[in-house]
Amino acid sequence: MLRVCLVGLLFSSALVPALPAAAQAPQLSETAVAKAAALRDQALAGNAAYVLVESLTTEVGARMPATEADARAVEWTKAKFAGLGYDRVWTEAVTFPVWRRGPERADVLAPFAQPLLVTALGGSVGTGDHPVEAQVVGFADLAELEAAPDGSLDGKIAYIGYRMLRFRDGRGYGPAVAARSRGPSVASAKGASALLIRSIGTDSHRFPHTGMMSYADGVTPIPAAALSNPDADQIERLLGRGQPIRVRLDLDVGFDGEYTSHNVIGEVTGRSLPEDVVVIGGHLDSWDLGTGAIDDGAGVAITMAAGALIAGLPAADRPARSVRVIAWANEEQGLIGARAYAAAHAGDVARHLIGAESDFGAGRIYALRAGVDEASWPVIERIGHVLAPLGIETQRQGGGPGPDIIPLAEIGMPWAQLAQDGTDYFDYHHTADDTLDKIEPAALDQQVAAYAAFAYLAADTEGQLVAKPRAP
Amino acid sequence: MLRVCLVGLLFSSALVPALPAAAQAPQLSETAVAKAAALRDQALAGNAAYVLVESLTTEVGARMPATEADARAVEWTKAKFAGLGYDRVWTEAVTFPVWRRGPERADVLAPFAQPLLVTALGGSVGTGDHPVEAQVVGFADLAELEAAPDGSLDGKIAYIGYRMLRFRDGRGYGPAVAARSRGPSVASAKGASALLIRSIGTDSHRFPHTGMMSYADGVTPIPAAALSNPDADQIERLLGRGQPIRVRLDLDVGFDGEYTSHNVIGEVTGRSLPEDVVVIGGHLDSWDLGTGAIDDGAGVAITMAAGALIAGLPAADRPARSVRVIAWANEEQGLIGARAYAAAHAGDVARHLIGAESDFGAGRIYALRAGVDEASWPVIERIGHVLAPLGIETQRQGGGPGPDIIPLAEIGMPWAQLAQDGTDYFDYHHTADDTLDKIEPAALDQQVAAYAAFAYLAADTEGQLVAKPRAP
Numbered sequence: 001m002l003r004v005c006l007v008g009l010l011f012s013s014a015l016v017p018a019l020p021a022a023a024q025a026p027q028l029s030e031t032a033v034a035k036a037a038a039l040r041d042q043a044l045a046g047n048a049a050y051v052l053v054e055s056l057t058t059e060v061g062a063r064m065p066a067t068e069a070d071a072r073a074v075e076w077t078k079a080k081f082a083g084l085g086y087d088r089v090w091t092e093a094v095t096f097p098v099w100r101r102g103p104e105r106a107d108v109l110a111p112f113a114q115p116l117l118v119t120a121l122g123g124s125v126g127t128g129d130h131p132v133e134a135q136v137v138g139f140a141d142l143a144e145l146e147a148a149p150d151g152s153l154d155g156k157i158a159y160i161g162y163r164m165l166r167f168r169d170g171r172g173y174g175p176a177v178a179a180r181s182r183g184p185s186v187a188s189a190k191g192a193s194a195l196l197i198r199s200i201g202t203d204s205h206r207f208p209h210t211g212m213m214s215y216a217d218g219v220t221p222i223p224a225a226a227l228s229n230p231d232a233d234q235i236e237r238l239l240g241r242g243q244p245i246r247v248r249l250d251l252d253v254g255f256d257g258e259y260t261s262h263n264v265i266g267e268v269t270g271r272s273l274p275e276d277v278v279v280i281g282g283h284l285d286s287w288d289l290g291t292g293a294i295d296d297g298a299g300v301a302i303t304m305a306a307g308a309l310i311a312g313l314p315a316a317d318r319p320a321r322s323v324r325v326i327a328w329a330n331e332e333q334g335l336i337g338a339r340a341y342a343a344a345h346a347g348d349v350a351r352h353l354i355g356a357e358s359d360f361g362a363g364r365i366y367a368l369r370a371g372v373d374e375a376s377w378p379v380i381e382r383i384g385h386v387l388a389p390l391g392i393e394t395q396r397q398g399g400g401p402g403p404d405i406i407p408l409a410e411i412g413m414p415w416a417q418l419a420q421d422g423t424d425y426f427d428y429h430h431t432a433d434d435t436l437d438k439i440e441p442a443a444l445d446q447q448v449a450a451y452a453a454f455a456y457l458a459a460d461t462e463g464q465l466v467a468k469p470r471a472p
Numbered sequence: 473m474l475r476v477c478l479v480g481l482l483f484s485s486a487l488v489p490a491l492p493a494a495a496q497a498p499q500l501s502e503t504a505v506a507k508a509a510a511l512r513d514q515a516l517a518g519n520a521a522y523v524l525v526e527s528l529t530t531e532v533g534a535r536m537p538a539t540e541a542d543a544r545a546v547e548w549t550k551a552k553f554a555g556l557g558y559d560r561v562w563t564e565a566v567t568f569p570v571w572r573r574g575p576e577r578a579d580v581l582a583p584f585a586q587p588l589l590v591t592a593l594g595g596s597v598g599t600g601d602h603p604v605e606a607q608v609v610g611f612a613d614l615a616e617l618e619a620a621p622d623g624s625l626d627g628k629i630a631y632i633g634y635r636m637l638r639f640r641d642g643r644g645y646g647p648a649v650a651a652r653s654r655g656p657s658v659a660s661a662k663g664a665s666a667l668l669i670r671s672i673g674t675d676s677h678r679f680p681h682t683g684m685m686s687y688a689d690g691v692t693p694i695p696a697a698a699l700s701n702p703d704a705d706q707i708e709r710l711l712g713r714g715q716p717i718r719v720r721l722d723l724d725v726g727f728d729g730e731y732t733s734h735n736v737i738g739e740v741t742g743r744s745l746p747e748d749v750v751v752i753g754g755h756l757d758s759w760d761l762g763t764g765a766i767d768d769g770a771g772v773a774i775t776m777a778a779g780a781l782i783a784g785l786p787a788a789d790r791p792a793r794s795v796r797v798i799a800w801a802n803e804e805q806g807l808i809g810a811r812a813y814a815a816a817h818a819g820d821v822a823r824h825l826i827g828a829e830s831d832f833g834a835g836r837i838y839a840l841r842a843g844v845d846e847a848s849w850p851v852i853e854r855i856g857h858v859l860a861p862l863g864i865e866t867q868r869q870g871g872g873p874g875p876d877i878i879p880l881a882e883i884g885m886p887w888a889q890l891a892q893d894g895t896d897y898f899d900y901h902h903t904a905d906d907t908l909d910k911i912e913p914a915a916l917d918q919q920v921a922a923y924a925a926f927a928y929l930a931a932d933t934e935g936q937l938v939a940k941p942r943a944p
Contacts, residue, residue, distance in 0.1 A: 054709070058706060060584065060586075061584065068585065069585070069586070112530065112533065114533035115533075115534075206762070206904045206905050206907065207678070230905070230907040230909050234530060234908075237530045290678075291706075432678045433678050435705075436702070437702050437705055
């Protein structure tokens, strides 16, 4: 996941289109609750999501946007939706610039020659025909780099050493990721010829963590890369010795042309309001280094399996609305598929009752949160009662929409968050080590149970949910 | 460590040179015990070994035999011995063939194209001008490969999937490592054009584990490499789908010329029998992938720090014999430094009272074992009493000498083993992830305490220790 602004998103009420006035507060029937509870228990007895993520990560593997595997992943998803009994399967085109990664290498040249394990940040320019060779200047964090005088880094490589902190809810990511997203522009503005950062990750293994960045308007693009955390430790030990540290950085990366991929959508038709939808999903793309198991093969698999359970119900037992499962294209490079979807569906956003994305790994869900108004809250509470036996607590405060839900939430769609335990998520996030062995099958079943019950109940809600109004 | 035959080594008494007949059973004085206990407690209050291994892994880093860093490591060690107050510091030359590693890469070509993380086994030939492209045939273990009909692998890549088991004492290594050491020859004899193995390691991270192999006489050398354990899982999932799996393997590795490195030796002169020595040490070389922190920077640092404590004693408090700390050259490619030392010192092996090497990571010592005869055993028991407060149990059975002690033990030197907890040793062994962060400083202090007390007491033993005779 990219996770641009997960926590604290506030909506401008001016952006929220007029919704049909609800005749009364929305509610759920006891029949719906009973059917959702049965789906939940059915999911716990299955292994459908693990089978899907095993297939995706084995038969497609890494799914970097604009690669041959991106196209293979689209075909895989269409075939799986059809095979799982979804009523409608279609794709929506998404076009974006191609960023490619070739060989990349970094070495300490002096005073203690040795290789460093490094990976370019997504969106970085390469080093061109001649590697960057320069002295490294260290900064504890982005703020310290910002405080450096303009021009003070002329001909130098800046290094930012901020260490991400580990939390269940991943709240260490926000303070850390600024070094990645904004660091290259700040370093360039100070005159640096390249930027190295400590990986945005909580592990102590020699996996550099990639992830997206972009250059601010007007700055000269400079190459930017992450060191694995042990290599960052090493650079800091070297800097601590007080001698000038010279590093050579050689990155064969950059943008080249355009590519058209697709959001892949499977829908289970609703019983009585088939034009109205509840959205769940994950993003189909991954970074190139791992096989995208926890980011976000798991989310795609969990939500596809949840929808498949609903697709397997007799027509009369279907929820009122349709359940739309979206495998978004190119989330990693800037929510590109999600923004395309929101733009294409801006006219019918009011028919999107609520949306939830699974994009925070494969750890069990521990909380249900939602961005709905007070009148809608009893429906969330009722859903929470059905999820409670899964160890899920309903929380009134905090949270935010999954990244690919943000563009829809910005135009008024209510969101829910089935918050996953992300304690170890950032050990693997955006690294070569994001592979199937990091997923516990039983944890996926718990999540399929939660998504199936959530989607069923949301889709069978009587009346409308309304997004939480902007804080005064 | 290479660990060729750590457990179960038996000595031919024919190889044991005549030793001076001991007038009486060897023993230790209470004075010696008191001084050793004081050294032990002094070590626990220090951090000398961590300082050394931090310096070695930071200022030299990886120390692959025959690289520029090999020479740098020799200079580092000479300077540290001198700085630590050793009385004599010298080097002994060791010449060996140069094996070099260049770029290496593997890819699944069909039916599901994707990269695999791979590293060549040490001693492997490269793939030459044209990568090997062939179908993969899987085998559960080396025995299954050995049972394949001759010629049945013509034009194929053999894959061995044996999974190493985790134990505190590392006994899972022996059954696993045969696939690495002998697998290439067996695969070649069956007609295979290359061999891939599951890494000899207990982790589930995407680090391939390197390590030495050699070709049996008469077989055609074929390229051989290890997949990381998650990549081995992936190959097995692919093979399990029943379609032919084609892989391309491209390894730029091989032997090229000769190099002369050095065993580096520091000695603390004994009080009354300075020509007689107790040997402790570790190996100075490492593989190229990591920085050789646990294999074997830790062992070098622990034993250098232990010797330094003895060097710091007033002359009158020194033990009778000298304490010789050896930083062996090129252990990884076949105990090359240790064999050179044993050959050079065969004539005075009887003056080597006992030897112990630290080469099993940085985990705490939990057992003292020794290869001595019954008459010598009371001395080992007495040493064990001094080590007991460190959580170390004296064990009559099992164990074996550290790898670089083997050549001396083969010509009659008694050995001791200060057995380290290796529960996680094979998570990092021979990978890029063998870095300083894997070492707990306090665990090093415990080991310095044990080695200092052991070396002091052994060196102050009254009378001779005698190697355990060959089992009848």
